[in-house]
Amino acid sequence: MMRTRPLKVALLGCGVVGSEVARIMTTHADDLTARIGAPVELAGVAVRRPSKVREGIDPALITTDATALLKRGDIDVAIEVIGGIEPARALITTAFEHGISVVSANKALLAQDGAALHAAAEQHGLDLYYEAAVAGAIPLVRPMRESLAGDKINRVMGIVNGTTNFILDKMDSTGAGYQEALDEATALGYAEADPTADVEGYDAAAKAAILAGIAFHTRVRLDDVYREGMTEVSAADFASAKRMGCTIKLLAILERAADGESVTARVHPAMIPLSHPLASVREAYNAVFVEAEAAGRLMFYGPGAGGSPTASAVLGDLVAVCRNKLAEATGPGESAYTQLPVSPMGDVVTRYHISLDVADKPGVLAQVATTFAEHGVSIDTVRQQGRPDGVGNEASLVVVTHRAPDASLSGTVEALRKLDTVRGVASIMRVEGE
Ligand code: NDP
Ligand code: HSE
Secondary structure (H helix, E strand, O other): OOOOOOEEEEEEOOOHHHHHHHHHHHHOHHHHHHHHOOOEEEEEEEOOOOOOOOOOOOHHHEEOOHHHHHHOOOOOEEEEOOOOOOOHHHHHHHHHHOOOEEEEOOHHHHHHHHHHHHHHHHHOOOOEEOHHHOOOOOOOHHHHHHHOOOOOEEEEEEEOOHHHHHHHHHHHHHOOOHHHHHHHHHHOOOOOOOOHHHHOOHHHHHHHHHHHHHHHOOOOOHHHOEEOOOOOOOHHHHHHHHHOOEEEEEEEEEEEOOOOOOEEEEEEEEEEEOOOHHHHOOOOEEEEEEEEOOOEEEEEEEEOOOHHHHHHHHHHHHHHHHHHHHOOOOOOOOOOOOOOOEOOHHHOEEEEEEEEEEEOOOOHHHHHHHHHHHOOOOEEEEEEEEOOOOOOOEEEEEEEEOOEEHHHHHHHHHHHHHOOOEEEEEEEEEEOOO
């Protein structure tokens, strides 16, 4: 039975994502009405700069007072696509206090304050949906929260930041410089307002925290996620990766410990074999591998950033939340019953690729190998070559290890740095996906 009174939507933010949400709400109004069972009406659009021309949006809907929009008494659902912590957090809280369910794309806020926001939604009997917060258009949050609710997820590994994948892909495939590739990603609307969040791994770490919480039914805070950005990845690293039959990706890796008693969450650049499906994820695409006990290995792939793809995920949530409203129900809230602790990075076990600049003289290789052995790190391969810059009496030594705890590798590197014969540690990169 179709309801004729429209559900009223407040759009908070009308930038890269919000403008596409507004456009699709207008152009697909009939389909949305049919799928929800009631019309949805864009009842107000909160922005910072009211005089900016916004194509296809009735200027009468524009306001700079988002709080007043939420308090006016007729709003059913708020879509928060402002980003950042404040005023987004205060606005979402205000929405809940006024009986308004919320759809958000704000991973930074959800990673920092997800628990409190979920609690507020639950307290008021409302929905908080955020499919767009992780991996843009890719259906991932809902499949993990709902479709896999009967399974046990043990590992998640993925590319969850479009900007850095775009940059690394350009550096690898065209030899583009870092800044040139970043400028292109920004122009395409992939990068955050401050690209530091992308290139230093904060954006991916926020997504990792959200995914880890959902995957392992526990609370993982942003601070629990080990994070390294990709600004140090060099052309030399790509050359080394190529020699190993690998490429380099910024990965988010979430793991349940073998004993099931703890979890780890990390974001860092890593070498992966060219044969691995994540190696062929190009441009701003994202892809996430989920390993579940009964389902086995699942891969989710698609556009991870950009206005229109992200709007697709926002609108999917809008339909779900509106249906819940009509049914006087709510969707699943936070599930954090396992309360598993998050172990430090030192406990993570993986392989490493280490490039050292060393003195080219007898006994150096033995000294380096001994240092690895003393820290319990087993060497898989060693390759030595003269320095490409032709520095005399110096060589470049590339060591690839077997699996070892991160703490042991850190101890090894610290000891290597103290050797007179080691002139420098040029790069350390983890090797994943083998
Ligand atoms: P933009 O910077 O393009 O848009 C932000 C919008 O918020 C603008 O319309 C801005 O107004 C408005 N705004 C800023 N401050 C206020 C305020 N105090 N009151 C009211 N409105 C305000 O961001 P994006 O659209 O790129 O991102 C929005 C959210 O979506 C973020 O959380 C982001 O992380 C997330 N996201 C973005 C993706 C992308 O590819 N861009 C992908 C996935 C998620 P004005 O237009 O006047 O400046
Ligand atoms: N800046 C983010 C990215 C947007 O590049 O992936 C999508 O969350």
